[in-house]
Amino acid sequence: QVQLVESGGGLVQPGGSLTLSCASSGSTFYYMNWVRQSPGKGLEWVSGIGSDGSGTDYADSVKGRFTVSRDNAKNTVFLHLNSLKSEDTALYYCAAATTFDYWGQGTQVTVSS
Numbered sequence: 001q002v003q004l005v006e007s008g009g010g011l012v013q014p015g016g017s018l019t020l021s022c023a024s025s026g027s028t029f030y031y032m033n034w035v036r037q038s039p040g041k042g043l044e045w046v047s048g049i050g051s052d053g054s055g056t057d058y059a060d061s062v063k064g065r066f067t068v069s070r071d072n073a074k075n076t077v078f079l080h081l082n083s084l085k086s087e088d089t090a091l092y093y094c095a096a097a098t099t100f101d102y103w104g105q106g107t108q109v110t111v112s113s
Helices: none
Strands: 003-007 010-012 018-025 032-037 043-049 056-058 066-071 076-081 090-096 107-111
Touching: 003 090, 018 032, 018 090, 018 107, 032 066, 032 076, 043 066, 043 076, 056 066, 076 090
Parallel strands: 010 107
Antiparallel strands: 003 018, 018 076, 032 043, 032 090, 043 056, 066 076, 090 107
């Protein structure tokens, strides 16, 4: 069983930055995903990172602005959000495995002036 806990969300102005964290208990050898859900919209996959951190993937909507990383010694995955836009406002989840087997409770990011 894997438990995931996200943190780091908050209110930020357009153009600002945040770093989200996803702390994992249990096995760290999963591909890890970040997924978001904007108000009134469905889930959107944002980014993923391989189990050893050697491979990263991004949705076109965030490519060049967000960076995913992980520290397996600390069982933590990070999502660095830069150049934030109002359309990035969402509840951000981390999810473990390519089949999204385990999910955290989410952390809210609100981009507003």
